[in-house]
Amino acid sequence: MATSVQTERTEPNTYATITRDVFNTIGNPGRGYYVLLGIVLCGLAIGGFSLLWQIRWGLGVAGYTPPVFWGVYITTFVFWVGIAHSGTLISAILFLFRSAWRTAVYRTAEAMTVFAVMTAGLFPLIHVGRLWYAYWLIPYPNQRQLWVNFKSPLVWDLFAISTYLTVSTTFLIVGLIPDIASFRDKATGWRKKLYSITSLGWRGTDQQWRHYTRAYLYLAALATPLVLSVHSVVSWDFAMSIVPGWHATIFAPYFVAGAIYSGVAMVITLLVPMRKIFKIEHIITVDHFENLSKLLLLTGMIVGYAYFVEYFIAWYSGNPFERASFWNRAFGEYWWATWTMILCNGALPWLLWYKKLRRSIPMLFVLSLFVNLGMWFERFVIIVVSLSFEYSPAAMGHYTPTWVEWGIMLGSFAWFFMWLLLFAKNFPMVSIAEVKEIIPLPRKKEVHQ
Amino acid sequence: MTDGMNRRGFLKVLGATGGGAVALSGCSSENAERLIPYLVPPENQIPGTATYYATTCRECSAGCGLHVKVREGRAIKLEGNPGSAVNAGKLCAIGQAGLQGLYNPDRVTAPMKKGADGQFAEISWEDAVGEIVGRLGAEAGERIAFLSGNEAGTFDALVKEWLAAHGSSRHVVYETMGYEALRAANQQLFGIDSLPTYDFSEARFVISFGADFLETYLSPVQNTRGFSEAHSFNHGEMGRYVHVDPRMGQSAIQADEWIAPNPGSEGAVALAMAHVILRDGTGNTPRDVNRVRPLIEGMTPEAAEQASGVSAEVIERLAREFTAHRSVALGGGMGAQHDAADSTAIAVMLLNYVAGNLGETVKFKLDAPAAAGSYADLMALAGSMNDGNVGVLFVHGTNPVYNQSGFGSAMANAGLKVSFSSYMDETANECDLVLPDNHPLEQWNDFRPASGGYLLQQPVMQTVFDTRQTGDVLLTLATATGNNGGGLAAANYKEYLRAEWRNIQRTVRDRQGFEVFWNSSLQHGGVVQDAGDTQVRLANSAAQAQISTWVPSGDGLTFIAYPSPTMGDGRGANKPWLQELPDPISKITWGSWLEVSPATAEELGVVSGDLVYVSSSTYRWEGDKLPVFVYPGIRDGVVAMPMGQGHEAYGRYAANGTANATNFLADGPTGFGGRSHYNTVTVEFSGGEHETLAQTMGRNRQMGRGIAQFTTLAALIDGHGEEEHGAEHAAPVPEHIEEIIDEWQEAQWDDFRDKGNYAGEHPRWAMSVDLAKCTGCNACVTACYAENNLPTVGKEQVQRGREMSWIRIERYFEGGEHGEPHEISLLPMMCQQCTNAPCEPVCPVFAAYHTPDGLNGQIYNRCVGTRYCANNCPYKVRYFNYFDHQKQGDPVFSFPEPLNWQLNPDVTVRSKGVMEKCTFCVQRIRGAQHDASTDGRDLIDGDIQTACQQTCPADAIVFGDLNDPNSRVSQLSNDERAYHVLGGLNTKPGVTYLKQVRNRAEA
Amino acid sequence: MAITISAGWSRSHSHRVNGASSPWFGGVLAVAALFLGGITAPVNASAQDSQPSVGGFQAPVDVDTLGLPGPRQPIFYRHDIHAGQYEISCKYCHFAAEVSQEPGLPTMSTCMGCHLVIGTGNPEVDKVRTAAAEGTPPEWVRIHNLPSYVRFPHMRHVNADVQCQDCHGPVEEMPQVYQYAPLKMGWCLDCHLDREVTTDCTACHY
């Protein structure tokens, strides 16, 4: 789109400009930043109050209406885990595919991953009845001589999410080290001290790079199956059960595609304002957005296909419970949630077949918001709507969330954005070293190979 | 686990073994608690074990025998007395909830006096007695009136003697359910004013003309026991039951045929049946029938068809069926007591008479007490008070102001009003003095039910509050006024009672020493000897009998106020167990509703949950609006409402702001002295106003899922019992697949058969539920609440579906649309204790796991509260503690002092955030195993009874060891009617259901 | 169990009392002897050491409870004198232990069965007498206190020949009773595993 193109500079990126431009993203923030931070902290306070309220009185203050024993918390949990996934996809999988364009956006994506997992990880705690005993899920030696049930998908989930958090945090930190070293060498005052410590003595020597590139490759190689497994495991929280609408073999790929879909949308949502605020439109260009929107299109098509297959199999299986469950999704009490989901995730991505739309940043921004909304509703539909219409007709109920749940959900967004804001003003949101890697360093002689 | 109100807290108060201030936390560090020893060891009590006392239930007039389970000096559960002729170890929900009357937090704790400001204040017993004595000095003779409920027995005698000593004979008896029509009919036909007893067990054809005999009618537990025997499927045979009433109530659920005549015309159908029998001479008709022959011959089936809308053919068929089997016809239920209800009762009695059922299936016991009192008597007393002719009014055991608002204003014109009520009910509020009586479980007393016998009551524990037995108060008063001649000289009521029992000993011709007789009576809960039946014959007055049908007054919808199976006449309303007990039909809790047929609902433009105004010619309820419940089991143009709700006083649970059905009824007695429960009303719906019904059923129909299955008698006889009716869509697992699954499963199990606790031989606890017997009476539900410390959660939480009922009766409507007959399928649903339980593997911490003896264990203190198990339970029988129900100050606090005294110390009280569920009363299983081990013997089939099984009046539930091929449950589980709910999921439940059997009319 | 974190407890620490002088056999005899002693040799209340000793154990003279482990009780009831020195069977007072989940606490009349006659002048015995006379039973401080979600059926253990001392420690040597065993689940399990009896959850939790 013309407006966005205008903002891009024509000056070519060099090592020096990159270091400078990225370094300029940190530093003493303006009033706008503090206003944002204030809003975020207010949201966090609301979330915190809601959570304390819930802990004080019990889960009854949430809207749980049996048979809907899982509600907004698990919906939001899956939503955040999903968000996390595109980060690892961009940072690890595309790295393995040697996809050069990823370098400009991967740091944002990876930071988003870590913060999204940090947010997601809170929800299983928030949702359990006795938060103070949640540590019983960890298999540690105890005087009761009891272990945990490794057959439970929730234990898998614990392992998967904590592994994911550890590995993606590691990946983020490892990626950050050379960049922090760059910052260290430019910064002054307390920041210099901060970066001196956090750069872990990085100097970019040939030996360091030698081990670093290898380690990075293996981390990426490990993160790739991990990212696929994490959302598979999350999907098995549902697929391992016998709830009609949950018990489906398609769930793992369906969830992974959905996760990446939502995550890419969130990356777009974050990048659009960020590149503007940080004035790095020349580093994160429209081409990057086009590539992201192609990813969005691909995963959106997979998600749409999964929707179709779900309905088809429900019909084709002849299983009356499945059929009823899916009929209820489309035409039952929660029809609006289902159709929101289908509209946002199934229909809207078709717009991305048009190159013009793929390259329109405002358009992509709006679309990404819709996709985020749609993907939240997808989880809501899968979780709440399936549960509300299970096997026993005597036990069917209509769930409506309460202010406590909305408050905690708001708090979770605040929590996520708080970390993002703090990170963005103190650490490079674009990978300096990796962006440099893909642009040529000046040569004295032109080499033609 | 937080245990704000824990097992130990329970043990404290009487402190035989242990006790404690409320301990706050408990996983490891325990707060120091106190142990208080007894001064003198109580008789027969061993700490930590239960003692049972025999006494008599006084929640209604049926006279069921009780075994009260007492732990450490506190009654914790009411169970049926197995030796009782009435209930034989079974007990209904209302009876079991008597415990919550004893421990009601709204009990009057001490004598109260109304001050000048209209507020009650505590006074001492001495002052209270002094006040009355002062007034008795001024008033004498017939100006003293004593109003009581049905107190057949020694108390009745005491009241009469006491009144006589004070020169009065005005003992007015009033029961809301006085069965005035039935008694009037018996009076007219046979010249006896008493209530019959029905011997269902002998009958094979039961026809009820509006008699709710499985709910509240006369003696529901006795009726259910007998009916269950008569009507359940047994070796290819079963009885048939036809219900004739515009509304299909709980009793009619079991009906094989429901006939909805024009409202108030059931009598015509009954009489026409008698006509056919007399015409065809098929009955064993007594010779003196000629006295009523003209009356019977006047009602031809065609005439009856005219009056009732029931076709003559059907009437002819029913009449044939009636005499083809041993049969019984019932009439005179309170829900069908309209202006012409005496006609119905007469017609029904005549039907029994011409068929020769009197003395066979319909009996009048020789030792039945004479019935007393009526609505007319109450209205006469009101009139007398209005005329200023009552100086002192005593009220005991009845609450007329609740259902007769005019009575309250009449009381204002009486002098001193003294209530002996245990609760501040509507009538007590109108009184000057409230001298709280002991609860029946704290009393010495006796009772004589209509089914005969002399039943004793003994106090099972110390009084909870500063209350005194009314008998003692009357004796004290007599001494104080100097009118204590004769029996009134007794030192206390117990002595008076014993004196009376010396007479009873003579009456029953017992020749032992009195103390032996007395102790034996106490142990057995009374004396019951079959005193034989009254030989009834038609009295002269029978010839004058007239038959009429009810005529609606004016236009509008016919309104029926029927006795609620959970609230009774309203005295259950202050008990949270009963408030939370779903109505068997509507499954609504905590309030009243208006039943409307689908067609009428369409006419009114309402759906279930819409709030409407109901007004009768004399009354319009302005308090709030009444929710509609659309019910296919009610005739078009008829609306019905349960009695018992809408209290304005009577405690926190009762005064819940819903409507009182009796207010919509016309005042004034009918010709037979009763109150008409029919009226004409208009229903207005302004549109838009709606509430979520506090209903425990998510959907009213089972959507072809085959949850509650039925078959027909014909199919069973033809050997097609396995056909799944009502489960057309559920695809069965093919046999060869099932074999593969089973083989695979065996292989899986081999893994743990020799490991840890799973090694060796174990029982496999299992249950079978015979749906052909279940009447949906809810007794099991209340038993479970009592046994397992289930909290009641209140209306708002039930609206959110958060009731904690470990066992629930699922009620599904069948048919009733597109011209098919409306039927109801029932299914008691509790944890199915699946062998392949879906809930178990998903629990991350093994809180849900499989015990070696086949239970689906739930370890509350291990539960973290992920609720995954509940999601994965296809039966939805896991219940989550959303709040700390046992904690004072919590939003949904269930056990306000002293309700917590009812808690069973053998069962952990669950804290918030914990999943809970039925475990086949594992505490009873372990208890029985402990006992067997202590005695050095093996458990035998029947040693362990679950609470639901123990109380089931229909004997529908059987529990035992499936690994024992000779156990009852093993045999029933292999019955041809046996099936597993959602068996296709391969959960392999431990609960086997036996299909309901419908005995369809032969074409 | 390879990994067992048990709070300072193992079987080797358990104090079993020698079978020969096992004090909970022949309780009746002991009581009778006590009566005899009470009658023939009037007891000087302040000098316990002058009391006759039936078994070998001689309870120490303790007049101050402050230094003793365990909570202070309203009456300084000496288990070491009753169960140790006089060898009164545990089940004489804790009468229900063989038949009930709860062992039972002696009623005041049990105390007075002996102390009507003996112990005159002992200020602690006088407290018992006063309590019995006034009908104000002492409020003993509970020492062995399981959480409310744990069942410990005493009769199953007693009948399986688990000695009282296995869980309660050498009560017959305790002037003032204290909690001896940790009463934690791991501790329960150790014994159950040792004895190869059930470790099923619903054996104790329901």
Place this chain on the structure above:
Amino acid sequence: MSKSPGGIMAVFEHVDVAADSIRALKEMGHKDMTVYTPAPLHEIEEAIGHTSSPVRRWTLAGGLTGLASGFAMTMWMSYDYPVVVGGKPLGSIPPYIVIMFELTILLGALSTVAGLVFHAIRNYRAAGYDPRCSDDLIGIFVPCPVERRSAVEDMLKDKGATEVKVEV
């Protein structure tokens, strides 16, 4: 290694010049040098000619440890206190694969990082660093005894180093 005898620090703007210099240094017999680059540059790597990093062995070892411990932990714990759920065998491999997999990844990743830290620290050189090397310049530090300094200095200047200085 870390006790440097001192040496020459040269800074380059151009990557091809730096690479040439490295090759030249190697020809001169200076195998031990430290090259500082703002990013991993293939041309430089080729010039230095390192063999593959041993970090991969750490990854493998960590991953295998994770796999084995995942298997051992799940199976042992299942039989240590046997609890039957849902009629499934006590030790059932299929669900445990998830745990094994996650532990493989977790320990693999952590040991990779440990390997990185271990090897990076082992090759840490205290002397000779120019902060611009994290921006847009390439630095080469050649430890060399005093007697050979001038030759190296000349060669580097000759190749086109932006700056050459002696570091002690």
